[in-house]
Amino acid sequence: MKTIWMTFFMAMLPVVELRGAIPFGVAAGLHPLTAMAVAIFGNLFPVPLILLLLRRVFRWLRHFPRLGALIGRLECRAHLKGRMVRKYRILGLVLLVAVPLPGTGAWTGALVADVLDIRMRTALPAIAVGVVIAGLAVMAMTCGVAGILR
Template identity: 35%
Template sequence: MEYIHLLLISMMPIIELRGAIPIGIAQDLNPIYVYMACVLGSTLISIPLIIFFRQVMQLLKKFKVFYKLVHKIDNKINKSMKKLRSVNILGIILFVAVPLPTTGAWTAAAIASILRMRIKDSLAGILCGNLISGTIISIISLGII
């Protein structure tokens, strides 16, 4: 049951797996199961987030106040879409892999939505980034470094 709690904690914004892994290790739980539960939770939440952020962008286009901003973002993305597609997944991986606040799955999902990445590409990038970040946080939490 503790691992389900950690999975749910890792889905929370700001905390994500960066906070859930140290909590699980502090509770003397098996570090491997803590790692797996937290990576899974932090990655699974990104699917609805990507879809949600896309809907928010569409909704913002309907309001005059935000239309210019959203339209400007869309134009910028459309102009550089070929360049962005080749760097998207790597960029998301590197962004999520850095274990700092606000560089987790929630922010990466928003970025992927803005860049209109395919869901499977953004999910793959977020998963790889979570695997790297989770490893770093686990090693630090276990006192290996």
């Protein structure tokens, strides 16, 4: 049970997300499908909060000079990553989240959706589909590299 919770919380982390949580869970002894399911739920858990609260948090952080500059850089990065999302809307958001590379994922997808004013009822399902696709890809890579499929 401890491994399941560790995998869940690891998937919630912004940089690690499920790209690190699935290999961790499998290496810790979880069945690959269990590791993937737990990582998907863990990765999706903070997304509604990000979509609901990000603008308020950013507005508050802008009151601090150094943090305001950081927020500006994050928004600039989101606009750059959002080019594909702007062009293809929902499909672009799904693909941004689904590609299992650094700088993509649920956190980045939620940031881009918020910066581009994509409503939560549209963004949340698109991000969820992208997370599931990424989970399947990472699980396949993990099982292929580890040479297992129990």
